[in-house]
Amino acid sequence: MPIRVRFAPSPTGVLHIGSVRTALFNWLFARHNGGEFLLRIEDTDKLRSTYENTKLIFEILEWLCIDWDGNPVIQSERLERHKEVAFELVNLGKAYYCYCSSEELALKKEKALKSGMQYKYDGTCREKIGKIEGKTPVIRLKTNFDGDTTVHDMVQGEVTVKNSQLDDLVLLRSDGSPTYMLSVVVDDHDMDITHVIRGDDHLTNTFRQLQIYEACGWKAPDFGHIPLIYGPDGAKLSKRHGAASARDYQGLGYLPETIFNYLLRLGWSHGDDEIISRMDAIRWFDFDNVGKSPSRFDMMKLQNLNAHYIKERDNKSLLDYIIPFLGCEISDIQQGNILKGMNSLKEREKTAVGLAMSARIYISAPDTFDEPCQKYSSKIHLSLLEKVVHIIDEMDPLVEESLCNSVKLLAEKNNIKLVEIAQAMRGALCGKLTSPSVFEIIEILEKEESIKRIRSFINHFETRF
């Protein structure tokens, strides 16, 4: 039987980066084994599910090139089927109507907790037969409490739970809607899912779901529960840690290939390999090398990886990538200039946001000169800049190397270190003291713009004297 897996996010919140990893592992498992990767939107919680969140799931998966087979299954469209199964189980005597009110149960639960007892549904309605008119029941599964259940988890290994630990879970709510437990089992079965790969938080749910499979007489799929992702403090990764949703990382300027590689390495390894291509990931992925322990999200490592992938991307594709981050329209000439300077720009930036910021030097002259720049605005510096302007003006053709040599000569003649002139030039051209080579910038900006910027720096500070 060919392998069929699914990614089943719920659109009740923005897609979590941990969910993205679950999707990735499912996808890799399918692609590695030549199986199918299906998508199911679990939108049965109508109140909290939104169209935006659903759209986001598609967008993020597409962004990461995690493609799914066939059309996504929309869980809410399958409500009738879920109900049908619930009623069938009642007819089969495997489930029953329960008329206990949530208030009653809450009370019992509170009491049990107070006395330090384990709370379980006490089975009040278990042996009652039939319906009571005028009351809306829930449907509960008649759990088999005998013996124990063992799952052979692809990640966690053998896990055994005593069935007596379980209780009669609700399959259908009093409003007639199916619970998550019922829906997943029915859908996974109907979709012919062979392997359920999901977050660790579902491990104990598995034993409840296995009871449903049993009651329906269905063969259960294999399971793989991958550990969750935590924040730097060891608690579940959330907004509190700065960024928890996949969209956040996109907005922070991380490339899809970075997220792909980082998430893959978080909890999975292939010897000492750190940089892993999509092709190799598909070739190498297996569950033997998925770790059992939860991992913390490390921003610094993510950044380092991103820097790597920025350097690896070709310049044109990087330019296209950063345009939305620029927040302004740019002309063809400006685009051309950024492209010319891209080699130097990209080797010093860690994110698309940073890259866009530094690319601004090719879009417009600085409108302010930051504090450190002003150190290079003394009379001496300004007079040297005048000379630099002269050099630029005279030079034809204006090329980086000869310009550099001329300025070096100028520094020697004036018995001053090159860094003094270079930094003043940097301040004038960029408004800040970090940038690629000033000589490269001038070559790209060309004579007129370079001189204009340096002159404007001189004028700006000259007024002080």
Add this chain to the structure above:
RNA sequence: GUCUCCUUCGUCUAGUGGUUUAGGACACCGCCCUUUCACGGCGGCAACACGGGUUCAAAUCCCGUAGGAGAUGCCA
């Protein structure tokens, strides 16, 4: 409380009884390169949670303890 899972440098991890003075990566520190910031190169710091077993031999197997996480919903 009960049940389940987890535990190698600060972090991600390699390691599946002897090849290990426990390897790599990020971070950190130092040096080199250098017109700044980066990049890059070289070097350094740094870990088997604890206690018992099993064994000629244990990070690796077993049992406890401690710590952490998850589940315990008419949420998913």
